[in-house]
Amino acid sequence: MNIELFFQYLVAGVTYGTIYAIVAIGFNIIYNTTGIINFAQGEFVMLGGMTAVTLHAFLPLPVAILSAVMITMVIGALIEITFIRWLTSPSVLRMIIITIGISILVREIALHVWGAGVKALPYFTGTAVSAISVGDVHISPQVLWVTGVSAVMVICLNLFFTHTLPGRQMRACSANRDAARLCGINAKNMVTLSFVLSAGIGALAGCVVSPITYVQYDGGTALAIKGFTVAIIGGLGNSMAAVAAGLLLGILESLSIWVMPTAFKDVISISILLLILFVRPSGLFGSKEAAQLKEF
Amino acid sequence: MARNRHLQVFLLIAAVAAVQLATMLSDTQHYLTQLTMSGYYSLVIIGLCLLIGYAGQISLGHAGFFAIGGYTSAFLTTYDLTPVSDKAFIAFLSRTGMLVSTEDLYGGQVLHLHPWAACLIAILLAIIVAYAIGGPVLKLKGHYLAMATLGFGTIVYKVVLGTEQFGAADGISEVPEFALLPGIAVSGKLSMRIMNYYIAWGLVILGVVLLSNLVHSRVGRALRSIHGAEDAANAMGVNTGRYKLNMFVISAVFAAIGGVFLTHYNGGIGPSEASIMKSVRYVAIVAIGGMANLWGALVMGFVLNFLSLRGYFGSYDDAVFGAILIIIMLFTPEGLLRRDLFSDIRGILGGGKDLEEKV
Numbered sequence: 287m288n289i290e291l292f293f294q295y296l297v298a299g300v301t302y303g304t305i306y307a308i309v310a311i312g313f314n315i316i317y318n319t320t321g322i323i324n325f326a327q328g329e330f331v332m333l334g335g336m337t338a339v340t341l342h343a344f345l346p347l348p349v350a351i352l353s354a355v356m357i358t359m360v361i362g363a364l365i366e367i368t369f370i371r372w373l374t375s376p377s378v379l380r381m382i383i384i385t386i387g388i389s390i391l392v393r394e395i396a397l398h399v400w401g402a403g404v405k406a407l408p409y410f411t412g413t414a415v416s417a418i419s420v421g422d423v424h425i426s427p428q429v430l431w432v433t434g435v436s437a438v439m440v441i442c443l444n445l446f447f448t449h450t451l452p453g454r455q456m457r458a459c460s461a462n463r464d465a466a467r468l469c470g471i472n473a474k475n476m477v478t479l480s481f482v483l484s485a486g487i488g489a490l491a492g493c494v495v496s497p498i499t500y501v502q503y504d505g506g507t508a509l510a511i512k513g514f515t516v517a518i519i520g521g522l523g524n525s526m527a528a529v530a531a532g533l534l535l536g537i538l539e540s541l542s543i544w545v546m547p548t549a550f551k552d553v554i555s556i557s558i559l560l561l562i563l564f565v566r567p568s569g570l571f572g573s574k575e576a577a578q579l580k581e582f
Numbered sequence: 583m584a585r586n587r588h589l590q591v592f593l594l595i596a597a598v599a600a601v602q603l604a605t606m607l608s609d610t611q612h613y614l615t616q617l618t619m620s621g622y623y624s625l626v627i628i629g630l631c632l633l634i635g636y637a638g639q640i641s642l643g644h645a646g647f648f649a650i651g652g653y654t655s656a657f658l659t660t661y662d663l664t665p666v667s668d669k670a671f672i673a674f675l676s677r678t679g680m681l682v683s684t685e686d687l688y689g690g691q692v693l694h695l696h697p698w699a700a701c702l703i704a705i706l707l708a709i710i711v712a713y714a715i716g717g718p719v720l721k722l723k724g725h726y727l728a729m730a731t732l733g734f735g736t737i738v739y740k741v742v743l744g745t746e747q748f749g750a751a752d753g754i755s756e757v758p759e760f761a762l763l764p765g766i767a768v769s770g771k772l773s774m775r776i777m778n779y780y781i782a783w784g785l786v787i788l789g790v791v792l793l794s795n796l797v798h799s800r801v802g803r804a805l806r807s808i809h810g811a812e813d814a815a816n817a818m819g820v821n822t823g824r825y826k827l828n829m830f831v832i833s834a835v836f837a838a839i840g841g842v843f844l845t846h847y848n849g850g851i852g853p854s855e856a857s858i859m860k861s862v863r864y865v866a867i868v869a870i871g872g873m874a875n876l877w878g879a880l881v882m883g884f885v886l887n888f889l890s891l892r893g894y895f896g897s898y899d900d901a902v903f904g905a906i907l908i909i910i911m912l913f914t915p916e917g918l919l920r921r922d923l924f925s926d927i928r929g930i931l932g933g934g935k936d937l938e939e940k941v
Contacts, residue, residue: 323728323729369908369912376915378723378725379640380915382725382728383640383869383911384911386904387906387907387908388908389904390901390903391901393900394898394901394904397897398897511729547744550740550744556733556737556740559729559733560718560733563719563726563729563730563733567722567726
């Protein structure tokens with residue numbers, strides 16, 4: 287293998303890894319406030335990308351993306367209010383099946399609204415062939431957009447959770463729901479907020495990545511599995527570890543093309559998921575003791 | 583209790599025969615094709631019902647076992663052994679009658695494994711995979727279990743989709759008929775339509791009798807205790823790990839048998855049979871049937887698969903199953919056909935003809 291090709295794969299791996307990390311953070315936000323895994327997380331990414339493509343037909347790109355993110359956030363809130371808010375302490379099995387049902391419905395609605403074709407936003411700067419060359423390695427400007435926007439998103443989320451009142455209220459809810467409610471925090475609103483937030487970051491990720499990967503009505507499921515893999519590797523609920531885990535998985539997957547046919551790329555990452563689940567379900571960066579206290 | 587069960591089985595046999603007679607009398611024999619196919623799908627569903635409803639373990643990867651059965655059988659019965667027929671092992675197989683020679687579309691001779699041998703290998707493979715996967719997977723709970731089984735299903739799907747020998751996106755076609763006994767074959771031929779309907783539903787009846795005996799035995803009581811409170815069951819001396827694993831393997835075998843037979847009946851199999859949506863659909867039907875309700879799962883498996891195969895849901899096929907999942911889980915998490923509800927209906931109808939159709 288030559289070194290230029292290696293770096294080229296590395297860049298591709300980082301791009302995909304960033305998106306996996308964002309999906310994983312979406313999982314974690316909802317998991318932390320509710321204790322449930324939202325199997326429809328990948329659908330938010332798809333919805334964001336699809337809506338932005340539609341809006342871009344008659345709106346400038348930044349406005350289209352912003353509106354798409356807003357619309358997806360509203361959809362996230364509606365999903366939570368319609369299907370989840372009024373359930374009193376549902377079992378894990380019940381929540382798994384409900385969120386799977388939601389993901390199927392969203393996907394099927396998307397199929398009837400947008401059709402089965404692939405769509406994409408235009409490249410934010412330059413075109414599909416423009417590249418920034420670092421030595422012999424060529425990097426598409428869109429890759430910088432993906433990594434840049436994701437980095438800003440992670441920093442903003444961090445600031446939100448540590449420095450704003452709603453962010454701290456959400457953390458209080460995830461630490462101890464009952465104690466938080468005794469302090470006057472409306473836990474139900476925090477759950478809705480967590481759906482809005484993860485819908486928003488998912489949609490934004492869907493917009494920035496769509497020029498490279500394209501969006502299709504059924505693209506959400508694969509992303510959800512990858513995102514979940516990353517969330518597990520990082521330790522469920524730990525968003526900062528998810529970033530590291532996302533990059534790790536993205537790069538591993540990208541380099542696996544060297545030894546395996548491309549068709550088996552997904553098999554690699556899912557095998558990693560199964561391996562981690564079997565050997566160390568608390569994740570690479572998670573603590574075993576803390577994992578035992580959680581209700582899976 | 584035992585007499586009640588005999589009555590249920592008798593009613594099932596009567597209903598199967600009644601449906602066939604009904605199609606004959608109303609001249610709708612073309613329905614038999616879909617009725618046969620939904621029989622094989624129902625086989626998967628009653629197996630999954632044992633796992634989800636009675637052992638309390640969710641699996642989002644059972645289409646994977648269905649595909650392992652179907653693809654193994656399809657591959658082994660279509661793979662031409664003529665070029666290697668002089669090898670000692672192949673010659674040995676040929677002498678023991680394990681190989682058959684059939685004519686392909688262009689009149690050439692194809693030497694391949696006998697469907698019975700392929701079927702046994704397929705089931706054996708499903709058992710091995712189920713034990714290998716089930717061991718570590720069933721130690722997990724809740725989200726982790728759901729995701730691990732989903733991961734397994736995705737791997738099977740990606741492997742059959744990405745492997746040239748399995749026909750990639752086209753799947754395997756021209757699978758020969760499965761001669762169970764001389765004169766009796768699993769085949770899509772029009773002349774054998776009625777016979778195949780009875781083969782499919784005969785298998786389902788056999789499966790239901792086996793499972794119903796199982797859930798009413800010591801094993802069934804142990805399973806219910808696992809579902810209720812696993813730690814308590816453990817403390818009472820129930821080897822919960824072994825029970826869960828065995829149920830996983832049994833349900834995988836049911837799925838694999840459904841896969842083998844349906845593949846021979848359709849004369850082929852495609853990667854969509856391994857897709858996640860199929861697995862989710864099986865879970866949806868078990869949920870509607872009432873989770874721990876073998877008969878409910880069977881009735882809903884029959885009704886929904888038949889409607890879906892006849893194309894009544896049109897392009898909203900998957901959406902219908904998604905909506906059903908949500909509605910059932912939101913409003914009646916114990917399932918639509920709860921056992922008490924079922925006996926209520928039985929009480930009201932008092933053994934009328936409608937009941938026969940339902941059971």
